[in-house]
Amino acid sequence: MKDQLTQLLALQNRDLALDKCQVEIDQIQDQLQDHKDILQKLIDDLGEQKNQLQETVELKAKRAEELREAEERHGKSKERLMSVSSAKEYNALEKEMEQLKRKTEETREQLDHLKERTTHHESEIAKKEVMINELREQIEQTEADATKKLTDLNGQLENAQSEREKMSRGIQKPILRRYDFIRTRRGGTAIVSAKDGHCEGCFMRLPPQMYIELQRGNTLITCPSCQRILYHAAALGIDEA
Numbered sequence: 001m002k003d004q005l006t007q008l009l010a011l012q013n014r015d016l017a018l019d020k021c022q023v024e025i026d027q028i029q030d031q032l033q034d035h036k037d038i039l040q041k042l043i044d045d046l047g048e049q050k051n052q053l054q055e056t057v058e059l060k061a062k063r064a065e066e067l068r069e070a071e072e073r074h075g076k077s078k079e080r081l082m083s084v085s086s087a088k089e090y091n092a093l094e095k096e097m098e099q100l101k102r103k104t105e106e107t108r109e110q111l112d113h114l115k116e117r118t119t120h121h122e123s124e125i126a127k128k129e130v131m132i133n134e135l136r137e138q139i140e141q142t143e144a145d146a147t148k149k150l151t152d153l154n155g156q157l158e159n160a161q162s163e164r165e166k167m168s169r170g171i172q173k174p175i176l177r178r179y180d181f182i183r184t185r186r187g188g189t190a191i192v193s194a195k196d197g198h199c200e201g202c203f204m205r206l207p208p209q210m211y212i213e214l215q216r217g218n219t220l221i222t223c224p225s226c227q228r229i230l231y232h233a234a235a236l237g238i239d240e241a
């Protein structure tokens with residue numbers, strides 16, 4: 001049993017290194033995805049802003065045409081004013097001109113506002129385009145670095161896995177199954193040391209008889225509280241500093 005426990009411990013060290021490798025790979029991939037999401041959001045925003053600019057430009061053209069028409073009508077009314085024969089007609093024409101003047105002023109104001117909006121959209125678009133280009137470059141750089149690192153990590157992972165297979169050959173199947181099962185439930189550690197009468201995994205005090213047996217190292221003992229496989233360092237000849 002001592003030999004089995006020693007092999008399990010070595011396997012666990014291998015597995016923990018493997019887990020760390022996997023976490024690193026996941027982190028890199030998550031980070032890349034985050035960057036891509038941000039870029040996509042910026043691109044969507046830019047599209048939206050361009051649509052708004054397009055709408056503003058169209059509206060501006062429409063208002064400019066309206067202004068031109070109103071000014072033209074105003075000009076014509078002014079000409080007609082010279083040739084009216086009755087006071088009634090004169091008053092009606094004057095009223096119409098007053099309305100046209102108001103309409104012209106209103107449209108001019110709207111046009112000014114639309115010009116401001118156009119400038120605003122244009123400067124926002126320019127800013128976003130710069131940001132997108134910068135981010136894109138940054139992502140390309142990160143991606144290049146990450147790809148290199150991922151290749152390296154995946155290589156390590158592959159080596160570790162074949163090494164793991166070799167290491168687990170000497171361990172009895174039921175013990176290995178138990179180890180794998182506990183590992184999935186206990187965040188990667190399935191075998192822990194028992195020290196000064198308690199489990200180092202969950203720090204529960206162990207029954208004294210159990211602790212004595214552990215020190216002998218002849219049977220497979222699991223912690224009654226956390227179910228991890230227990231070992232006693234001295235029993236396995238490990239010098240625990």
Ligand SMILES: [Zn+2]
Nearest residue numbers: 199202223226
């Ligand atoms: Zn425990």
